[in-house]
Amino acid sequence: MNDAPIQIRAAVAADESAVAGLAGELAQSFPFSRARFEVSYRSLLDTEDACLLVATDGRDYLGYLLGFRHLTFFANGLVGWVEEILVSRGQRGLGTGRALMTSFEQWAAGHGCAMVALSTRRAAPFYRPVTPSGQSMSVEMTNFGPLGWMTDAAGYRYEARHPITGQPWPPIPAVLLTLWADVTEGGPGPDACLVNLYRADARMGLHQDRDERDFSHPVVSVSLGDTAIFRIGGTERRAPTRSFRLASGDVCVLGGDARLAFHGIDRVLAGSSALAPGGERINLTLRRAL
Ligand SMILES: O=C(O)CCC(=O)C(=O)O
Numbered sequence: 001m002n003d004a005p006i007q008i009r010a011a012v013a014a015d016e017s018a019v020a021g022l023a024g025e026l027a028q029s030f031p032f033s034r035a036r037f038e039v040s041y042r043s044l045l046d047t048e049d050a051c052l053l054v055a056t057d058g059r060d061y062l063g064y065l066l067g068f069r070h071l072t073f074f075a076n077g078l079v080g081w082v083e084e085i086l087v088s089r090g091q092r093g094l095g096t097g098r099a100l101m102t103s104f105e106q107w108a109a110g111h112g113c114a115m116v117a118l119s120t121r122r123a124a125p126f127y128r129p130v131t132p133s134g135q136s137m138s139v140e141m142t143n144f145g146p147l148g149w150m151t152d153a154a155g156y157r158y159e160a161r162h163p164i165t166g167q168p169w170p171p172i173p174a175v176l177l178t179l180w181a182d183v184t185e186g187g188p189g190p191d192a193c194l195v196n197l198y199r200a201d202a203r204m205g206l207h208q209d210r211d212e213r214d215f216s217h218p219v220v221s222v223s224l225g226d227t228a229i230f231r232i233g234g235t236e237r238r239a240p241t242r243s244f245r246l247a248s249g250d251v252c253v254l255g256g257d258a259r260l261a262f263h264g265i266d267r268v269l270a271g272s273s274a275l276a277p278g279g280e281r282i283n284l285t286l287r288r289a290l
């Protein structure tokens with residue numbers, strides 16, 4: 001790694017070997033074939049509706065993006081579609097992915113696209129959990145990490161697999177691991193990241209986070225999208241509570257004396273952020289379960 005600025009440019013024939021190395025890192029569902037890659041690579045360079053970008057620091061290849069534009073009915077015409085985006089393992093967390101996306105957005109805008117969307121093949125879908133007493137929660141959930149928090153008739157717990165798809169949860173994004181490291185000042189990393197999706201009237205009743213083994217590790221949460229009214233009290237359910245707003249980008253740490261404080265979400269202020277179309281709030285909570 002060097003400190004030179006990230007450069008994004010359209011891929012050319014001479015980038016073929018380097019992009020092959022990166023594409024091999026991305027491949028999971030199908031075994032990577034160098035012979036098939038070569039055929040596709042050469043053809044993509046000649047495809048007007050394809051956009052193949054490489055990110056370099058002038059010396060090393062940091063990542064690539066393969067996107068397309070195509071006609072749709074729902075957007076009254078062209079949209080940009082990101083098929084593949086990869087930042088090489090040792091180069092993550094430096095803004096390369098963002099730079100690739102920004103370049104693709106510019107390409108798409110310049111090629112008449114109304115919007116840009118991203119394929120999310122390995123994302124674990126949101127689902128609506130049920131409490132041990134059989135009540136459906138208003139918040140939808142999914143997880144990142146080796147373990148994910150879940151609830152059903154058998155109780156609250158952490159599980160390694162998605163309860164609907166049976167697949168392992170996707171890895172915790174590097175940017176969240178960095179945030180945890182900053183907040184915990186070098187403590188052991190998180191092994192779970194619960195993702196809560198609040199749509200419409202979703203809320204979360206007062207509760208303690210106590211399904212983790214060691215309460216000396218904090219719970220670190222990031223709010224995205226619409227602002228929430230967050231309520232927090234003491235370690236007794238009946239202790240007085242206070243409420244305040246958690247806006248998009250706010251980070252909330254429940255640690256030390258507050259680690260076992262009762263807390264919840266009274267409501268979400270629909271439309272207070274433009275981040276999620278249609279009004280939604282996403283809360284990512286990083287935990288150390290084991
Ligand atoms: O959405 C929030 O800000 C709080 C979420 C929460 O308390 C939890 O997932 O345990």
Ligand SMILES: [Mn+2]
Pocket residue numbers: 207208209263
């Ligand atoms: Mn909680």
